[in-house]
Amino acid sequence: MLPKVKKINLSTQLIDTITALIESGEWELGMKLPNEIDLAASFNVSRNIMRESMKILENFGILESKAGIGTFVSETALSSIHNMRFFDNLKNNSSIENILETRLIIEPELAYYATLRSTEEDLTLLKEIFERNEEIHKENQFTKKDDFNFHMFIAKCSQNVILENLLFSMLDQLRASDYKDFDLHAQTEEVKDSYSHHREIAMAIINRDPLLASELMYKHLFSRINAINSSYNKDLTDSKKIESKRLANKK
Structure with a gap:
């Protein structure tokens, strides 16, 4: 019954x-x-x-x-x-720090595989994105939506549907959290830096340099985490330890 x-x-x-x-x-x-x-x-x-x-x-x-x-x-x-419970937990319980840390782990690899697997059509679209965004950037109107679309485009080019869906869920959660307050109050220079980082990553992908694309994506996300930590007056010790350990492991 x-x-x-x-x-x-x-x-x-x-x-x-x-x-x-x-x-x-x-x-x-x-x-x-x-x-x-x-x-x-x-x-x-x-x-x-x-x-x-x-x-x-x-x-x-x-x-x-x-x-x-x-x-x-x-x-x-x-x-x-x-999977349903995993995404529900991600949506309802994950902290901003945990989501950003997860992005730091997976997105450099997404950039790496996007460089290897992107089609010529993908590269043409990527060029067009930055031709359009160049004008937006000059007018200081580069928005969070542009940022979201860029990262999701790279995930799509990686041809890993599981990680693409995971990234979408994480970015969607960030947009619904206190993280959006940081974007609303981000300094103009930080917005310019974010755009410049995007452009460098895009060029590495277009030039078919997967290692450079991965490294640039890591630096982009790491600088973003530090900017957020500084904005909320949080201790940067942990993030510095992560970076030091990563660099040591690469030697």
């Missing part, structure tokens, strides 16, 4: 209940589910709540809808549940 769901945060509770059924094995991988009306009645929720919850689970690949056949528990449901 399926458990009843309390009428508080119904969609979230329903998703938790369904994932628990899958993880326990009560709902087996590949299993065909009852229709939406019967499921809503079984869980004692409205059809709207049932539909909303199932749509979320489908988006994460936990359920799979087959046109004209029905809805099934995905064969990859267990790993998809793990």
Whole structure:
């Protein structure tokens, strides 16, 4: 018998209940589910709540809808549940520092592989981006949206969909956090530096120099972290230790 769901945060509770059924094995991988009306009645929720919850689970690949056949528990449901919780944790609990540190780890590698894997069409688009941004930069209108699009374009060129999605989630979280306050109050020189860094990284990618692209991306993000730490009057000791250790390891 399926458990009843309390009428508080119904969609979230329903998703938790369904994932628990899958993880326990009560709902087996590949299993065909009852229709939406019967499921809503079984869980004692409205059809709207049932539909909303199932749509979320489908988006994460936990359920799979087959046109004209029905809805099934995905064969990859267990790993998809793990991914859903990972991104939910990233969205709700990660600190700004942790996200920036993660970017410092993955984005230099994204720049490296973007240099190796970008197509000629990608390089043409990259050139066009900076032709457009050159005019924007001259007018001091280089925005956070331009920054976001640049980093996401490089991630796309890396052809690593997992890291591309991860970066999107991190950048989206930063835009919804106190990090946006830093951007609103960033000094003009910092904005100019950010643009210059972007241009140098782009040129390294266009010139097919993966090591330089990776190094420039690291320096760009590291300088950003230091600027933010300074802005919030935080101790820079940890970030300096990270940089010293990194440089020592490269020798």
